[in-house]
Amino acid sequence: MKAGPVRESFLHSALADEPLARFDAWFAERGAAHPFRVRRLPFSELRQWRFEPGAGGLAHESGKFFQVRGLRVRTNHGPVREWDQPIINQPEIGILGIATRVVDGVRRFLMQAKMEPGNVNMLQLSPTVQATRSNYTRVHGGRRPQYLDLFTDRGASAILVDQLQSEQGARFLRKRNRNMIIDVKGEVEPHDDFHWLTLAQIHRLLRADNIVNMDARTVLACASVRADSSSLPAGDPSAFSVAGRRLEGFAKDLLLSLSNDEPGLHSMDDLVSWLSEMKSRAEMSIETVPLEELRGWRRTGDEIRHESGRHFSVIAVEVEAGSREVVSWTQPLLRHYSHGLAGFLAQKIGGRLHFLARASVEPGNFDVADVGPTVALAGSEDGSWETPGPPFLERFLAAPPAAIRYSAVQSEEGGRFYHFQNRYMIVEVPPSEVVPLPDDYVWMTLAQLDELTRFGMVNIEARNLLACLSLT
Amino acid sequence: MKAGPVRESFLHSALADEPLARFDAWFAERGAAHPFRVRRLPFSELRQWRFEPGAGGLAHESGKFFQVRGLRVRTNHGPVREWDQPIINQPEIGILGIATRVVDGVRRFLMQAKMEPGNVNMLQLSPTVQATRSNYTRVHGGRRPQYLDLFTDRGASAILVDQLQSEQGARFLRKRNRNMIIDVKGEVEPHDDFHWLTLAQIHRLLRADNIVNMDARTVLACASVRADSSSLPAGDPSAFSVAGRRLEGFAKDLLLSLSNDEPGLHSMDDLVSWLSEMKSRAEMSIETVPLEELRGWRRTGDEIRHESGRHFSVIAVEVEAGSREVVSWTQPLLRHYSHGLAGFLAQKIGGRLHFLARASVEPGNFDVADVGPTVALAGSEDGSWETPGPPFLERFLAAPPAAIRYSAVQSEEGGRFYHFQNRYMIVEVPPSEVVPLPDDYVWMTLAQLDELTRFGMVNIEARNLLACLSLT
Numbered sequence A, B: 001m002k003a004g005p006v007r008e009s010f011l012h013s014a015l016a017d018e019p020l021a022r023f024d025a026w027f028a029e030r031g032a033a034h035p036f037r038v039r040r041l042p043f044s045e046l047r048q049w050r051f052e053p054g055a056g057g058l059a060h061e062s063g064k065f066f067q068v069r070g071l072r073v074r075t076n077h078g079p080v081r082e083w084d085q086p087i088i089n090q091p092e093i094g095i096l097g098i099a100t101r102v103v104d105g106v107r108r109f110l111m112q113a114k115m116e117p118g119n120v121n122m123l124q125l126s127p128t129v130q131a132t133r134s135n136y137t138r139v140h141g142g143r144r145p146q147y148l149d150l151f152t153d154r155g156a157s158a159i160l161v162d163q164l165q166s167e168q169g170a171r172f173l174r175k176r177n178r179n180m181i182i183d184v185k186g187e188v189e190p191h192d193d194f195h196w197l198t199l200a201q202i203h204r205l206l207r208a209d210n211i212v213n214m215d216a217r218t219v220l221a222c223a224s225v226r227a228d229s230s231s232l233p234a235g236d237p238s239a240f241s242v243a244g245r246r247l248e249g250f251a252k253d254l255l256l257s258l259s260n261d262e263p264g265l266h267s268m269d270d271l272v273s274w275l276s277e278m279k280s281r282a283e284m285s286i287e288t289v290p291l292e293e294l295r296g297w298r299r300t301g302d303e304i305r306h307e308s309g310r311h312f313s314v315i316a317v318e319v320e321a322g323s324r325e326v327v328s329w330t331q332p333l334l335r336h337y338s339h340g341l342a343g344f345l346a347q348k349i350g351g352r353l354h355f356l357a358r359a360s361v362e363p364g365n366f367d368v369a370d371v372g373p374t375v376a377l378a379g380s381e382d383g384s385w386e387t388p389g390p391p392f393l394e395r396f397l398a399a400p401p402a403a404i405r406y407s408a409v410q411s412e413e414g415g416r417f418y419h420f421q422n423r424y425m426i427v428e429v430p431p432s433e434v435v436p437l438p439d440d441y442v443w444m445t446l447a448q449l450d451e452l453t454r455f456g457m458v459n460i461e462a463r464n465l466l467a468c469l470s471l472t
Helices: A005-015 A021-033 A133-137 A148-152 A199-206 A214-220 A249-258 A268-281 A393-397 A446-454 A460-467 B005-015 B021-033 B133-137 B148-152 B199-206 B214-220 B249-258 B268-281 B393-397 B446-454 B460-467
Strands: A036-041 A049-051 A058-060 A067-075 A082-089 A094-103 A106-115 A123-126 A129-131 A157-166 A176-184 A194-197 A239-242 A245-248 A284-289 A297-299 A304-306 A313-321 A328-335 A340-349 A352-361 A369-372 A375-377 A404-411 A421-429 A441-444 B036-041 B049-051 B058-060 B067-075 B082-089 B094-103 B106-115 B123-126 B129-131 B157-166 B176-184 B194-197 B239-242 B245-248 B284-289 B297-299 B304-306 B313-321 B328-335 B340-349 B352-361 B369-372 B375-377 B404-411 B421-429 B441-444
Touching: A005 A106, A005 A199, A021 A106, A021 A123, A021 A194, A049 A328, A082 A297, A094 A148, A094 A214, A106 A129, A106 A199, A123 A214, A129 A148, A148 A176, A157 A446, A157 A460, A157 B268, A176 A214, A194 A199, A199 A214, A214 A404, A214 A460, A239 A249, A245 A249, A249 A352, A249 A446, A268 A352, A268 A369, A268 A441, A268 A446, A268 B157, A268 B446, A340 A393, A340 A460, A352 A375, A352 A446, A352 A460, A369 A460, A375 A393, A393 A421, A421 A460, A441 A446, A446 A460, A446 B268, B005 B106, B005 B199, B021 B106, B021 B123, B021 B194, B049 B328, B082 B297, B094 B148, B094 B214, B106 B129, B106 B199, B123 B214, B129 B148, B148 B176, B157 B446, B157 B460, B176 B214, B194 B199, B199 B214, B214 B404, B214 B460, B239 B249, B245 B249, B249 B352, B249 B446, B268 B352, B268 B369, B268 B441, B268 B446, B340 B393, B340 B460, B352 B375, B352 B446, B352 B460, B369 B460, B375 B393, B393 B421, B421 B460, B441 B446, B446 B460
Parallel strands: A094 A176, A340 A421, B094 B176, B340 B421
Antiparallel strands: A036 A313, A049 A058, A058 A067, A067 A082, A067 A284, A094 A106, A094 A129, A106 A123, A106 A194, A157 A176, A239 A245, A297 A304, A304 A313, A313 A328, A340 A352, A340 A375, A352 A369, A352 A441, A404 A421, B036 B313, B049 B058, B058 B067, B067 B082, B067 B284, B094 B106, B094 B129, B106 B123, B106 B194, B157 B176, B239 B245, B297 B304, B304 B313, B313 B328, B340 B352, B340 B375, B352 B369, B352 B441, B404 B421
16 A cells, blocks of 8 residues: 555655744743642542452542552563552553644644652643543543544544554553544634644653653654655665655665565564464463452552552542642552663665564453564662563663664553653664574564554554654 | 465466366265265253353363353344354464465465255365364364464464464454465475366356355455456556466456556545444444343254344254264254345446455454445344345345346355355446445455455455456
């Protein structure tokens, strides 16, 4: 299938690296405009949240929002075969949506400055709309989110991207959101908390730590700039021009990897076969159990924590906000410790850039195994990594600076997680090096990762990394 | 992506319509060679099967094979919002595999003559291998299935197709099988129960009732003959030649619809969006309950049946066989009454053949909604259809003979179902007619159905119909 006008407009937007001075001023001003305070609470001071009897977990009395439940996991996969953990249950499909318009010949994305209680820096850049089903039905009595009608009223816009995508399978039980990008037909009424940005500008912001939030990144990961070979010059020169811009080095390699005219090292049929094998082989049985029966976890007055100091803990917070739908509320959050790490190894194989994917088996996965990045692991309270670490971990921890194509710290969803950050890295391996692979790893081109993403088979850690790839 | 040599070899095999005289003689001989007797039993005479306490259902004492469990369903989808039913639980991924080889320049498929207790005619044509995990581990003490090593030993063959595909979501709880087609590297040791056939020969057999079994059809549905436009003549003549054969009429339309160079009425992004909407909108909660608590179902000494006489019943049988892995066994089966119906409406839109898909929401679906055929409904004890019938039912029941592109009765899995047959139909609507569509219906090309099949999003009723499409 050829690249259509939508993908062309994404490509041009990804090359439109306009100045960010106006954005910077606006973002600083927004941060100052919104009073926002978060403080930890004992569980007993949570309002409308309570520990349900049995396996109901920590839940809101309306039955809405989400619950923190106890999960018992048994698997034949990986070094640990049986464990207990808390997990977030939120069995509804929300909308994460970005409204776009072509203005002055370039597609622009309407981004929102949004506070979330779990963000280390409070304010981050989010999609135009971040709406749970509770938002539509206004369970907490708040306002209907700004611009939601553009996504739910089909006359108002054309849909460019609309895919169901998962969240962290180690933290959420089968959670999926609808990731949407729309083209708005008419003018969009301005609002102080919103700002138009090109894809290239967003990519520039993604090079900094903790500005673009997780919900924005997962939607942007679906904004493929997939190219067809007819838009690329013949041969393999060291640089070529697209839309008046000269692309060279890694940016050129990225665009070639996004072309779907050549299959890459493996065909898509091979990759589907690999994933079938991974799904067939891994068995994972899960059952919900009462939180107080979780083995290895201790509940104090204000925390449910693992006795090892690893993983995460469950805490309660009170939020006072001026810009949210309601002025004050309390809620549980999953607290994380030092940074985790998620990274892709990349390598030019047969002249074309490939990324090393791993079959990721997590208890909350919608299907058994998803396509994940080369490495993904959580931090611990004392900052140490698990021992022995997963394959290829050292290649990220000890990467030579010249091989690092991307490295920044990004926050995970601040509405559910407290200070959950991961360092995201892309590290390139020289083409000459032979990398021996365990059989749950496989090389893919970006076009293939993109195709698997479209069908909901790529996990959020891998999609986060895809969102950070920049052509400028 | 261009059609590779594998798809080319499938295309040529689909055009190689060789005589079937040798097959007919072999198949008749196999039917005579195998004594096979099935008789109904009271549940109390089942050996090693028993009604477990609680929600365990009717189960084998080994814990293997499958269980017939009680299911309680609540949904916001469709005319009936709440019901109980028995359902088959078999939470393991089996292999359905066909071995192929290119002999005399044409790819040939190794098919097996196989008896199943639920088949109306006992003997049908099955894949080379039909293996549950119980087969590998030989729970019932039988032999390892013939040729299984070709599929599990990766040195012995190259994998051409390897996809996880679902079974009936109204009868199985999240059941999936690995559908495989392999290219065998060396000679294949002959065995009396096996016969080599071209795709065209299999398609010819599919025009008759109840010869090619469900397991063979689901694998064949993955054997795409997807073409690229470079193999098709330019323009739109009334006929063209492929591999020395002149294609015209419906066969030509099929091949054009299989070309993935043009998107069709909707782009793949549009179709993914439609399916995202269907999955977001439908809610379906299921819980297993004890069989004796199923509302509307009555258990007698030899049957669990619905009081309406509709749907199906659970029975027990004893099997005595000469060709199976063991000589005699007992098991439960789901008994069906008169034929059900599954059909696609087809229409040329913009010169290209499209098929009318419906979002199918079933309690046992792995995901919420799959891509189903235009109509799919079960028969009843008295042969009547449900009233009111689903949209478009009348177009099949009252189809003018000149519009019927395919019509035959095929059996569903005879190892689980007793006399479960469906009439499969393709009915073509004139290009000039405007068909108003409810929003859970959408037109797709064959190339798009094929792509969605690859990622496990097309249900078994729709795949059965795809398997029956013939170019000869």
